Amino acid sequence: MATADAQSIAEELMEWFSHEGRDLPWRRPPRTPYRVLVSELMLQQTRADVVARRFEAFVDRYPDFAALAQATLDDVLRAWEGLGYYRRAQALWRTARVVAARGELPVEREELLRLPGIGPYSASAVRSFAFSLPDPALDANLRRVALRVMGERADPARAQAQKAAHGLLSEVLKAGPPADLSDALMDLGALVCTSRGPRCEICPIARWCAGRESGEPEAFGRPAAKGARRELRIVALRVESELGLLWRPRPSKGLLAGLWEPPHLLAPEQPGEGEIDRLLATWGVRGARDTGERWPMSHVFTHQAWIGEVRRIEAESLPPSAPARWLNRHALAEVALPSAFRAVLSKGW
């Protein structure tokens, strides 16, 4: 993005914002650090129009850090009722106590990040809205707008995508009043450059937008679809000896906790033969011979899908590395086997 483009984008945003910007309670003067912080905590994962109905009652009851710090947590939680994510109310109250004791809200990013409930977004929001510093607050709106302008397909949650968005928007915020430009970018994301059904025909910065030029602006800047699970390739081994099949218990926490598993490899790409050999060595298998027999297996979880094959291996009847064990037919019937690995037992077991 050329400096001249950042300048032009800033000018168009300011012009558009002057007549299309939203009138939101926390934007009205005085835009003090306290009011900014309260609004930002309320706005975490909560739409602006919902917060707009609740903001004034809260700051009327607790007008400043001192008032909030003196309240009991129970009272603050009651004032938060209906807003959800009640942990935010506790964090705000704790931060108020720190600030009331300290005197004022810090300006430095690192110091803000140490306060309860203030993460990367809120720290930047305080700096841009309360102190008018060119520090883009990368919420869902600003990420989406930036990634569409850049034509960047990356998942907005990824660090790499955020770095790119930060670079572009820093330039824009330096080309005008950072607080107003941040307001404008938020409103653009909420009213025009929406997650679904963006209205490119009325967008003031469409001329600079690669996403619009591509003809599929919706394809950029959206969170990875919930249903779109990660696909992993799997090679599971049916290692046979005269004593049975090789299995071991999985860790007691996490996916399929405590169930039993056979030797297998999971990776985004098909594993190489060397990895199979190392896997067998790790399990303490001696005299392994690949029979060449293979059959397909697949399993779909909520968050990931395994697609691959089972390979039949023959090995010597020597003790494997703990906690792996040879399980005969009787033992296999006694332990818990995830259905994901049932395919290992087909073809004769």
Place this chain on the structure above:
DNA sequence: AACGCGGGGAG
């Protein structure tokens, strides 16, 4: 990187 955490608005 992936979850859990509330509740509501929009399509």
Place this chain on the structure above:
DNA sequence: CTCCCAGCGTT
């Protein structure tokens, strides 16, 4: 109904 929202803290 599903998707998504001015995210953070924890693992």
